Amino acid sequence: MRFYSTNCQAPEVSFKEAVIKGLPQDKGLFYPQTIPVLPASFFEALPDMELPEIAFEVLRAYTEPDLSADQLQEICQEVFTFxxxxxxxxxxxxxxxxxxxxxxxFKDVGARFMSRCLQAFAQKGKPLTVLVATSGDTGSAVANGFLGVENIEVVILYPNGGVSEVQEMQFTTLGQNIQAVAVEGVFDDCQALVKQAFSDEELAKNMQLSSANSINVAxxxxxxxxxxxxxxxxxxxxxxxxxxxxxxxxxxxxxxxxxxxxxxxxxxxxxxxxxxxxxxxxxxxxxxxxxxxxxxxxxxxxxxxxxxxxxxxxxxxxxxxxxxxxxxxxxxxxxxxxxxxxxxxxxxxxxxxxxxxxxxxxxxxxxxxxxxxxxxxxxxxxxxxxxxxxxxxxxxxxGTDTPLPEQLQAFLNKPKQVINIKNDFSELAAVLQGNLSPSLS
Missing domain, CATH: 3.40.50.1100 (Rossmann fold)
Structure with missing residues (x-):
């Protein structure tokens, strides 16, 4: 499958290229060149199909030939487990x-799928920085999906004070290859900073960036x-x-x-x-x-x-x-x-x-x-x-005390590691270049 930009001012790319680039150069969004229509037999069988099987049939036309059938089946079996x-x-x-x-x-699905695709596509020895803006659940899903993945760093931008306490704990307490950045602003400001990073020529020379927001096709x-x-x-x-x-x-x-x-x-x-x-x-x-x-x-x-x-x-x-x-x-x-x-x-x-x-x-x-x-x-x-x-x-x-499920309890009482910045691209650039360090709280 080839993907073109919705702004129609950038070259068509493969699925692999679209996943790694995140965004086209013309600031549009990647969109599939053709949309396959599934046969009637698929819909007849659908009520009795398991999630990994559905995923394989739905996604295979979009990921070929960059992912082989065996690779896609393995990813679907691993991702669609809950x-x-x-x-x-x-x-x-x-x-x-x-x-x-x-x-x-719900963002666990896309984040885990994208993580597995990037692991399959990433160039050995060349670090990849995944940049993501979140208004809540994207940050925790992406952080969980990429935690501990070798050669991939994740930088999560979120509006300071603009996410729930539980959501914030889920992506600020992990450490390892996950870096949380609290922005003085709203989600749209975080999103704009991410887009600016992708269009910055200086950053492009020195690092390999990808996005984990839903703008990324994976x-x-x-x-x-x-x-x-x-x-x-x-x-x-x-x-x-x-x-x-x-x-x-x-x-x-x-x-x-x-x-x-x-x-x-x-x-x-x-x-x-x-x-x-x-x-x-x-x-x-x-x-x-x-x-x-x-x-x-x-x-x-x-x-x-x-x-x-x-x-x-x-x-x-x-x-x-x-x-x-x-x-x-x-x-x-x-x-x-x-x-x-x-x-x-x-x-x-x-x-x-x-x-x-x-x-x-x-x-x-x-x-x-x-x-x-x-x-x-x-x-x-x-x-x-x-x-x-x-x-x-x-x-x-x-008027009750809502119990936390086990998955959420795991993040309680851990120190937060956060870099605080203004709504200023130069400060984000400093984070990406390793010139700012997180504080603990």
């Missing part, structure tokens, strides 16, 4: 629980797999319903997850609608309503992983629909909600359904409550992180 159950919450509404991986967040593409899995499990539980009578609601921040779901639809997955469910950072719902895409400064909310005012992956969605607003509208529905409604629905669903939502999944759940009566389909919402990752908020809402 369960992703589809849980019925109430009549015709299901939760796809994506938080059973090592860091209790982070983005594997997210398709659980959409196929979700549909297969829904069909297994509802064999008598029309196969395309389902809507998937996606809590969205940087929009890589939704872009992956829409790419799965392009490959033949019979999902009727997707919902772009956001918090007060509602740039994309506004676009869906008006046709005008206007990035804005991000606003802090209870669903911090979605606090993104300039979503990086949205150009991929526009590319998928040939920049046609009406075409996007026909498939993607927009939704946004404020914090108070999020808090209320977490309490209500916990009391009435005995199901605990995290703030991000709660927004997706609320979007289904609004849309399903008119869409007349079943609904699946993505529960993207364990509620305990937002323990402070959940405890305040429910």
């Amino acid at each position: 369960p992703i159950p589809l849980v019925k919450v109430e009549n015709n509404t299901y939760s796809l629980e994506l938080f059973h991986g090592p860091t209790c967040a 982070r983005w593409l594997p997210q398709m797999v659980y959409y196929f899995h979700a549909w297969g499990q829904w069909r297994k539980q509802n064999p008598d319903q029309q196969q395309d009578e389902v809507t998937i609601a996606v809590p969205s921040g940087n929009f890589g997850n939704l872009a992956a779901g829409l790419l799965a639809r392009e490959m033949g997955l019979p999902v009727k609608y997707y919902i772009a469910a956001t918090n007060r950072n509602k740039v994309v719902p506004d676009y869906l309503e008006s046709g005008n895409y206007t990035p804005a400064p991000s606003v802090a909310t209870i669903a911090n992983a979605m606090d993104v005012g300039a979503p990086n992956n949205f150009p991929r969605i526009l590319e998928m629909f040939q920049q046609n607003h009406i075409s996007v509208q026909q498939v993607v529905k927009g939704f946004w909600v404020d914090d108070e409604k999020v808090k209320t629905v977490i309490q209500e669903v916990n009391d009435e359904q005995n199901y605990l939502l995290d703030p991000h999944g709660a927004i997706a759940y609320l979007s289904l409550k609004q849309y399903l009566p008119s869409l007349q389909t079943a609904g699946i919402f993505l529960e993207t992180a364990h509620p305990a990752k937002f323990k402070g908020s959940i405890d305040e809402i429910l």
Whole structure:
């Protein structure tokens, strides 16, 4: 498979080159030259297929010939090891629980897949620096996926005070080849610094950079797999319903997850609608309503992983629909909600359904409550992180002491190792060049 830039001003590259480069030189995003459509036999077998098998069939066309069939099978067997159950919450509404991986967040899938790809592609003896901006779960997933990997250094930028305490502990306490950098600013500032690093000629001369945000195709593409899995499990539980009578609601921040779901639809997955469910950072719902895409400064909310005012992956969605607003509208529905409604629905669903939502999944759940009566389909919402990752908020809402799962307890009471910088590229450059050291707290 070859990949081109959404800005169309950079050369086409192979999967391997796209993974290592992270971003094209023209500051666009890599996008597959062709989108394969899977055969009817695949969808007939899908309800009974295991996750690694689904992953192999979905991803093989994108990774060939850079990964052999044997290599891809080995990676899929290693990455897709944890369960992703589809849980019925109430009549015709299901939760796809994506938080059973090592860091209790859906980003474990993409981070682990990308880590294995870079290990397969990295040049021996030439160190690679993986640069990533996070608004919460990306940092912990990438840190876990790359921890201890030889010849790869990871630098994680995050907004100082802009992630939950548990999320911060997950990527600031590891040491080894993981370096956390707290930026005085918001997530969009961190994201802008990462992009500036990739376009800096001086850094390019002296070091090999790659990105682990969902802008990287190896982070983005594997997210398709659980959409196929979700549909297969829904069909297994509802064999008598029309196969395309389902809507998937996606809590969205940087929009890589939704872009992956829409790419799965392009490959033949019979999902009727997707919902772009956001918090007060509602740039994309506004676009869906008006046709005008206007990035804005991000606003802090209870669903911090979605606090993104300039979503990086949205150009991929526009590319998928040939920049046609009406075409996007026909498939993607927009939704946004404020914090108070999020808090209320977490309490209500916990009391009435005995199901605990995290703030991000709660927004997706609320979007289904609004849309399903008119869409007349079943609904699946993505529960993207364990509620305990937002323990402070959940405890305040429910008036309880939310227990931490074992994966999260492992990070407690360890010293944090963080480099604090201003929103200034020269300070990030100093970090990357090894001229600033972390402080312990």
